[in-house]
Amino acid sequence: MGRGLVTFLFRVYTPKKNVSRVKFMLSNRHFHSSRQFGNWVSDKHPVVPPSDVPRRELSRSLIGLAGKVSYFGDANVRPSSSVVENGDDGDGVRDSNTERSKDDEDDIDCFKENDVCDSMAVESESETDDICSERTVSGERVSVRDPVELYQELRNNDNGVKLNRSDWETIQEVFKYFSRSGWAANQSLAIYIGRSFFPTAVHKFLTFFLKKCSADVTEHLVSLGPSNAAVKFLFPIFVEFCIEEFPDEIKQFRSMIQSADLTAPQTWFPFARAMKRKIVYHCGPTNSGKTYNALQRFMEAKKGIYCSPLRLLAMEVFDKVNAQGVYCSLHTGQEKKFVPFSNHVACTVEMVSTEELYDVAVIDEIQMMSDPYRGYAWTRALLGLKADEIHLCGDPTVLNVVRNICSDTGDELHEHHYGRFKPLVVEAKTLLGDLRNVRSGDCVVAFSRREIFEVKMAIEKHTSHRCCVIYGALPPETRRQQANLFNDQDNEFDVLVASDAVGMGLNLNIRRVVFYSLSKYNGDKIVAVPASQVKQIAGRAGRRGSRYPDGLTTTLHLDDLDYLIECLKQPFEEVKRVGLFPFFEQVELFAGQFPNVTFCQLLENFGENCRLDGSYFLCRHDHIKKVANMLEKIQGLSLEDRFNFCFAPVNIRDPKAMYHLLRFASAYSQNVPVSIAMGIPKGSAKNDAELLDLETKHQVLSMYLWLSHHFREETFPYVKKVEEMAVNVADLLGKSLINACWKPESRQRKKPKPEEKKEGYERPRSLVKLHEKRRDDKSAPADNASKVTA
Ligand SMILES: Nc1ncnc2c1ncn2[C@@H]1O[C@H](COP(=O)(O)OP(=O)(O)OP(=O)(O)O)[C@@H](O)[C@H]1O
Numbered sequence: 207m208g209r210g211l212v213t214f215l216f217r218v219y220t221p222k223k224n225v226s227r228v229k230f231m232l233s234n235r236h237f238h239s240s241r242q243f244g245n246w247v248s249d250k251h252p253v254v255p256p257s258d259v260p261r262r263e264l265s266r267s268l269i270g271l272a273g274k275v276s277y278f279g280d281a282n283v284r285p286s287s288s289v290v291e292n293g294d295d296g297d298g299v300r301d302s303n304t305e306r307s308k309d310d311e312d313d314i315d316c317f318k319e320n321d322v323c324d325s326m327a328v329e330s331e332s333e334t335d336d337i338c339s340e341r342t343v344s345g346e347r348v349s350v351r352d353p354v355e356l357y358q359e360l361r362n363n364d365n366g367v368k369l370n371r372s373d374w375e376t377i378q379e380v381f382k383y384f385s386r387s388g389w390a391a392n393q394s395l396a397i398y399i400g401r402s403f404f405p406t407a408v409h410k411f412l413t414f415f416l417k418k419c420s421a422d423v424t425e426h427l428v429s430l431g432p433s434n435a436a437v438k439f440l441f442p443i444f445v446e447f448c449i450e451e452f453p454d455e456i457k458q459f460r461s462m463i464q465s466a467d468l469t470a471p472q473t474w475f476p477f478a479r480a481m482k483r484k485i486v487y488h489c490g491p492t493n494s495g496k497t498y499n500a501l502q503r504f505m506e507a508k509k510g511i512y513c514s515p516l517r518l519l520a521m522e523v524f525d526k527v528n529a530q531g532v533y534c535s536l537h538t539g540q541e542k543k544f545v546p547f548s549n550h551v552a553c554t555v556e557m558v559s560t561e562e563l564y565d566v567a568v569i570d571e572i573q574m575m576s577d578p579y580r581g582y583a584w585t586r587a588l589l590g591l592k593a594d595e596i597h598l599c600g601d602p603t604v605l606n607v608v609r610n611i612c613s614d615t616g617d618e619l620h621e622h623h624y625g626r627f628k629p630l631v632v633e634a635k636t637l638l639g640d641l642r643n644v645r646s647g648d649c650v651v652a653f654s655r656r657e658i659f660e661v662k663m664a665i666e667k668h669t670s671h672r673c674c675v676i677y678g679a680l681p682p683e684t685r686r687q688q689a690n691l692f693n694d695q696d697n698e699f700d701v702l703v704a705s706d707a708v709g710m711g712l713n714l715n716i717r718r719v720v721f722y723s724l725s726k727y728n729g730d731k732i733v734a735v736p737a738s739q740v741k742q743i744a745g746r747a748g749r750r751g752s753r754y755p756d757g758l759t760t761t762l763h764l765d766d767l768d769y770l771i772e773c774l775k776q777p778f779e780e781v782k783r784v785g786l787f788p789f790f791e792q793v794e795l796f797a798g799q800f801p802n803v804t805f806c807q808l809l810e811n812f813g814e815n816c817r818l819d820g821s822y823f824l825c826r827h828d829h830i831k832k833v834a835n836m837l838e839k840i841q842g843l844s845l846e847d848r849f850n851f852c853f854a855p856v857n858i859r860d861p862k863a864m865y866h867l868l869r870f871a872s873a874y875s876q877n878v879p880v881s882i883a884m885g886i887p888k889g890s891a892k893n894d895a896e897l898l899d900l901e902t903k904h905q906v907l908s909m910y911l912w913l914s915h916h917f918r919e920e921t922f923p924y925v926k927k928v929e930e931m932a933v934n935v936a937d938l939l940g941k942s943l944i945n946a947c948w949k950p951e952s953r954q955r956k957k958p959k960p961e962e963k964k965e966g967y968e969r970p971r972s973l974v975k976l977h978e979k980r981r982d983d984k985s986a987p988a989d990n991a992s993k994v995t996a
């Protein structure tokens with residue numbers, strides 16, 4: 207049993223102070239009736255808006271009827287992932303609240319005046335009827351009755367009423383509406399009726415209902431029609447029906463839900479919870495000294511860890527700290543550099559150890575907690591680091607989430623707020639659409655590899671400037687070499703053309719950031735670059751201590767300037783949720799419920815069934831599923847092997863890289879030494895195809911190194927050789943980029959589209975303008991700046 211599993215079991219089975227009572231109830235829960243479930247839902251379950259509870263409690267205590275439960279909330283919410291919304295029910299909540307309060311008031315009025323009547327309802331229903339009959343029609347009477355009783359009556363009724371055609375159709379519609387209610391599906395999870403079983407359960411409930419229905423219940427339902435009110439009325443009866451009819455399904459689903467429980471993630475790290483940690487949030491915009499100040503504490507500490515969003519930044523800190531006489535090791539997925547006698551380590555955030563004890567930890571770019579893919583790594587670091595003092599550096603977007611997390615963990619939070627050293631100035635003139643207006647110290651930002659090379663070519667063709675390039679597919683060593691070339695004043699490379707890969711933390715001598723465009727492909731479609739990213743990138747201009755302490759920013763085209771200004775003016779948008787992803791042990795526990803499904807299917811099922819607290823989302827894992835799918839045909843890989851292979855750094859859109867990963871996994875599964883089986887060219891690239899080939903080769907070598915650190919080392923015996931090859935390829939890439947003056951190719955080598963044949967740097971028409979026009983037309987939601995599609 208691994209240490210992680212011990213931690214996990216501790217979490218699941220120990221109802222510690224912060225292991226929410228909900229979880230404890232869930233893991234020990236056997237509902238015997240909707241009354242019990244109702245009590246549980248109303249008292250403990252966070253799906254119900256908390257604001258409703260006092261009122262419900264009030265009505266219950268007034269009537270002294272434990273089973274009278276109103277199932278509040280938005281009955282019309284579609285099933286979202288399995289996020290427990292903490293009362294935020296999304297669309298339509300206002301309508302349902304309005305409706306709810308009216309119902310509520312009706313209920314309470316009736317109960318207040320008929321306290322005696324209702325408390326006697328169980329024994330003497332006819333008396334109750336007499337008292338109420340003058341003021342209520344039969345439908346209303348039905349609506350306030352105890353669902354347990356109603357259900358028992360239905361069950362015992364062997365002569366269901368015959369429905370006329372119109373009523374029959376209405377009842378069908380009501381049940382159809384019920385089966386589509388996200389609210390009912392969500393609430394059903396709490397009695398372990400799973401999403402996939404929910405429609406079947408509703409269908410069986412309908413069959414039962416048609417056989418057994420009584421006149422007053424039918425009349426009431428028909429009067430309500432297909433509506434949220436009907437869903438609320440039916441739901442507790444449905445609960446009663448399910449508990450009686452589907453004990454096996456409930457039992458099975460209960461085990462599955464329990465094993466996919468990602469609620470209260472702070473309890474996954476009991477050792478960190480046992481510590482009294484001091485969290486210092488260095489909060490501010492770019493270039494405000496956040497990392498600098500956190501690093502001061504890091505270097506003063508006896509033992510410290512710095513967690514970086516990028517390998518390149520980890521390397522930068524590693525160099526800086528060692529240069530100042532503090533021995534510091536480096537630990538990234540691909541590289542472990544141990545410096546003798548060092549007590550400090552700079553690592554990438556995914557590699558952080560939650561086992562070691564530290565005096566000071568720094569988690570840089572903490573706002574990345576909300577990153578849809580990688581956010582879980584920051585969340586894990588914050589929740590799990592065993593350090594007396596943890597310094598978080600980032601913008602204010604996750605400040606509130608961090609406050610909530612600290613109140614969950616019991617850590618002490620200190621906030622340090624910073625302002626930019628020098629304000630960022632927008633140049634209103636722009637480059638007037640002409641790259642000949644580029645100046646020394648400019649960084650032109652484009653969002654695709656193709657555009658980057660087009661811009662470089664155009665600038666070098668039409669001006670006397672030479673360009674360095676930085677983009678995501680380049681190895682960190684090459685990016686660093688290009689950054690140094692640009693920072694160094696004694697050469698002709700005075701312009702940088704880069705993608706958003708320069709956006710984080712790097713210290714570059716940039717005078718002005720020029721946006722070539724403000725839209726980018728997000729892997730799915732073209733979208734406007736989100737304001738937060740625009741700010742982050744623009745903030746690269748003018749760094750304290752650099753040649754250009756005053757920062758300027760502008761756009762190539764006048765068209766885009768308004769959007770740039772709008773982005774810079776926008777306040778930081780508060781993030782409500784941060785990423786989470788299960789440990790292997792959690793996936794393994796869940797896998798016990800599905801012995802015969804593929805790993806990819808398993809991940810899918812996990813995503814569909816896992817439960818999360820309102821402050822967390824499950825990180826996107828499409829890329830992981832893609833790798834899982836590819837590896838499916840390989841026999842002999844354990845579940846853990848599959849899980850780990852899926853996290854290997856591979857560009858899933860590069861067939862060559864995917865092929866090599868398949869080959870590595872295949873050799874590993876047969877327990878034979880994994881060879882690299884790849885030659886490297888002798889000289890630098892002479893065209894874009896050769897450059898692309900070098901990029902892929904480096905990625906494959908880098909993947910080999912990553913695997914060698916995550917699997918049995920003896921199966922990857924060529925680490926030394928691969929390291930040398932990686933250095934050579936990075937070197938070749940650097941040399942190739944210096945001479946690069948060719949038209950870029952697509953990695954997939956698709957046929958060029960007609961507009962791609964155009965010469966020079968012409969760009970598509972402004973997507974941002976398009977977006978603004980749409981927004982002005984009020985056809986797009988106001989907050990959709992980052993979601994506009996081409
Ligand atoms: N007190 C200081 N004394 C000297 N140099 C400083 C000081 N504070 C910051 N700097 C320098 O200013 C530059 C920007 O600082 P730093 O990298 O800490 O900013 P940041 O707020 O972390 O920015 P980003 O959000 O871009 O990461 C760095 O080169 C840093 O060395």
Ligand SMILES: [Mg+2]
Nearest residue numbers: 496497599711
């Ligand atoms: Mg920083």
